[in-house]
Amino acid sequence: MALVHEVIRQGIGGLTVVGCNLSLPLDMLVASGLVARTEQGTGNLERYGTLFAWRRAVERGEVSVGDHSHLAMATRFAAGALGLPFLPTRSLLGTDLLEDLVTSGVAVESADPWTNRPVVLLKALTPDVAVIHANRADTSGNIVIEGVTSHEVDMVRAARVTIVSAEQVLPAGAFADRPEQVTIPEAYVTAVVEQPFGAFPTSVYRAYDFAEPEIKEYQALGRTGDEELRAWIAANLGGSFDDYLKNRDASGALRDGLVEQMRRLV
Template identity: 80%
Template sequence: MTATTGKVTGAAEAVARLVTPGAVVGMGGQNINRCPMALVHEVIRQGIGELTVVGCNLSLPLDMLVAAGLVARTEQGTGNLERYGTLFAWRRAVERGEVGVGDHSHLAMATRFAAGALGLPYLPTRSLLGTDLLADMVAAGYARQDVDPWSGVPVVLLKAMIPDVAIIHANRADISGNVVIEGVTSHEVDMVRAARATIVSAEEIVPEGTFADRPEQVTIPEAYVSAVVEQPFGAFPTSVYRAYDFAESEIREYQALGRAGDEELRRWLTANVHAGTDFDAFLTARDPEGSLRARLTDQMRSLV
């Protein structure tokens, strides 16, 4: 890191430095929107394992990490690709007892990140009261039922979630690490603020000072960002609002392999992730002429 490059680095360097075996990894993105695919591919290439992956909807990135044998536990609101089905590798690993699960509601997970972002040991909520989910969370040690000392009504205390590292993909960032996310951010802002370190991949890196006269555009300020990686189409095959749509054909292909079995997914990872040197090589292999990426870009332009 130098005065001229700020926090800009390559994905391989950022992942090697900030994602360690056994780490708690906060996962950005939601379902088929703005998932940090380039960074997840790099974690897989480097074989960094025994990870605990946390987030709201842990979708395609989680399933790939599980298929690669790198996940020990997840704590999440859900794990699926909605209309494209469940996460098959993750589900099978959970059923075999190979991956532990801490089941949450989305709001409970977001509240735990909010507590971490505020530097608090816990936050109270009235969500989860009267549910079986609460009993499981109490037993797991990250929720307690208590009483509001002022009103006497029941409340739930949710333990702060503090990831060792958060990984997210964004629309753009400057070289100092000021990040702009367009569209829905879900849990990501609080997750990043709570995390001990954060890697951001971005569609575009802009010069320092770009946001000086428009600070309201900055979603996450530089103080919370450890490393920035420039990676166009870094969320592919998921979408990035105002940049490109999701690649349905790619998602359907992956899910078909997931239904077929773990060996099919491992072969896909070998051929598509391990075979290339970086994410650009993956993109070129999947879309040699760039026609798919051009079409996805056009589709997004027609929507916004």
């Protein structure tokens, strides 16, 4: 969230945003008028509903969409990470996603050269920039993500530039005596920045839970319309991320509660 806030603050637009589930950060970018295209498995906040700004922008034709399955997106990142032009899959066969992906040049229907069974070849995805948030990093760029990872590691390996915000940045060599903790090695990372609560109001495993009141408030505004969302963004995201945290939780009580909620979960 912190890195996306900075993109919004700087007004970096004309973006193509890619990922598996593009959730709250995408909706804020779209509401700010910064997104031209998305390529994704889905875009939602799960039990809290759809991304309203994104949905309206797609319906109006303001944002174009490359619709994938989650596995198709992960496969494209994996191809990029391996330095391959494509990877095969069977997961899209028999779906209504395949025709559009073939038309857009992302997928090709082919056959297994050994069995002649049908397969789909998915084009590698190599983002210009990957941004992720992590539990810890060192100043050399070694990254620790606790818990189960999804497509993030392959996305980072496939990207040309990777910027990581972390709850804590430690001195270089901090993980030298426990290298097995490193999820992403420094060779793949361009820059790191320390930002406590950098995923707020979403969660970080083993650090803090998500802030349900904040998400519900944002979704209520999203249902109302784009003007309300833009007003909220102007009021909250114009300064630094620390300013945003102080504005939304001046006493720190909410954040303390989220830390305690996560402690009870794990």
